[in-house]
Amino acid sequence: MTSVAISDLSLSFGPVEVLKSLNLEVEEGEFVVLLGPSGCGKSTLLNCIAGLLDVTAGQIFIDGKNVTWEEPKDRGIGMVFQSYALYPQMSVEKNLSFGLRVAGLPKNEIIERVSRAAEILQIEPLLKRKPGALSGGQRQRVAIGRALVRDVNVFLFDEPLSNLDAKLRTDLRVELKRLHQRLGNTMIYVTHDQIEALTLADRIAIMKDGLIQQFDSPSNIYNNPHNRFVAGFIGSPGMNFLQGALVSEAGQWFFNAEGLRVPLSDYRFVHPPQEGQAVEFGLRPEHIVVGDASTTQPVTMQVDTELVEPMGADTVLWTNVAGHALTIRTDSESNVKTGDNINIGFNTARVSIFSENGERV
């Protein structure tokens, strides 16, 4: 069942079109992440869903109800903000209960909901404190609690972990995932952090310039990017892109670049390729095998190592093949040194090829 549906949503601030006739359907209980660079409209989209911004055109449905012009409180949503947005002069308990009391809920119901949220988020010892006396992680828990007590079906998160330090962010990320498993609510989550997106999401919507570029499962986003932007945005270090052209020889397609010829026997074309078509050949650094194991790969070649970056768990090699820069991610066991000429291999089933207009070929 569809939980949140957005059809042809547009939003303009004066002459600036922030969202351009955007469509999105989120299933019930799904964890959807809106991911994109800053200024892509992901937070704007979330604010539209929440009802904090008036849309220019289009409709928003939540749980089958058209809420395009409803007040935020009537949409059945709870929201968590990057800056926590707690009410600083109220205790944690009052922060959680204020909205409920304004709504006129019976007292025992309020107490019940607050204590349940506090139990789920393990903030019971903090209930009497004020937000100023809490750490960043605790504050964000309270902010989540404020969404929780509203007893709604849809949770919206606007970069909730961006203000936390790296360690806390990882911890809270895991907790958010657990929370989602326990509650089973629909969650829409905005972030610019791809690790957060890949780890949390059931489906990721990659956004750019007010449009969704690809809306897919994390593994599809990673392995099967629909266009050049998605391919380049996901992955760290980023995908290698080689400029070249497609040529065919005896019914076999090849990627041809200066001093380089890669047979594309395992690549599954989405669109029929054309002879001489200018393309970009995308290869993820972690899909390249180094050393003896490379001989088992369908495509092998030799590269010159220019720089070695040990990163603990793995090592990044900056290499050069026939004038093309190639980044390789390998495990830290490999003893490659700067200046080494090494054997590499990869499988063209795992590469992505994009035409000049950025679409996957």
Added chain:
Amino acid sequence: MSNNLTNQQAPASEATGRQRRHPLLRNLSAKIAAIPMVLVTLVGFVGCSVWSIVYSFTSSKSLPRETFVGLKQYDRLFDSSRWQASVENVAIYGVCSLVFSLGVGFLLAVAMDQKIRFENTFRTIFLYPFALSFIVTGLVWQWLLNGDFGIAQVIRDIGFTNFEFNILSDREYSIYAIVIAGLWQGTGFVMALMLAGLRGIDQDIWKAARVDGIPAWRTYLFIVIPMMKPVFITTLVIIASGIVKVFDLVVALTDGGPGVSSELPAKYVYDWMFGRGNLGQALAASTVMLSTVLIILIPWAYLEYSQKKDATHG
């Protein structure tokens, strides 16, 4: 002799060199820089206040004389009907300007914060009176409130021929003319302070309140105003000091009249000191003013300070 001195000093300077420097010598340049201000405070504020208090117990006339007469000046002060009227008036003026300039200033700021058009224009209009001196404000309002050809005449010209509005010559209400002029001048400034405070509130707070379904007035009352406490305290201090020292406005607008119906304490002090050559009486009045301020200020400062101490300890 000089030999003797250097011999004595040498071990002392050696000692300070080896041990930690004397606390008075730490941050020496900062302390030197602070000396002028310390002197101004000690001589100008503390010294002159003490001098005033001392001479308020003398029978000084035009020039200070050390003829101590005990509380006689105070006896005379509190018996004076003009002083009594002044105290009553400053209470009326104080309460009215506190309540209305805070209230109206805040409401204006809220109105300005609704993303209205021409906000800059309105802000300039409201803030403009603050750029005028009290003398100008007083004169303008003297004309406006004049019963024969001010606002009253305009309303009569419209057609309400029997309209009478002449608070300037009314013993009962002349102080309210000063209140009106004072509010006209000061409210815009309060609005500017409040607007700055409102703009300092994180927009996410508003969004969170909207998602929570909290109506705007409750958000202001229970969330935004408590968050603006520092702004309110600053504003309060500025308004309060304005109340205590209000002087030129009265001189320009009513000159204390009719009779003594719009006299204020600061004007009382001035008149006795410079007009009537009675230093002792003027200083007694100013001492009463000072102690009133201190009576209000000290418990409040103590409360604020002790709260902060508790907070850091907790």
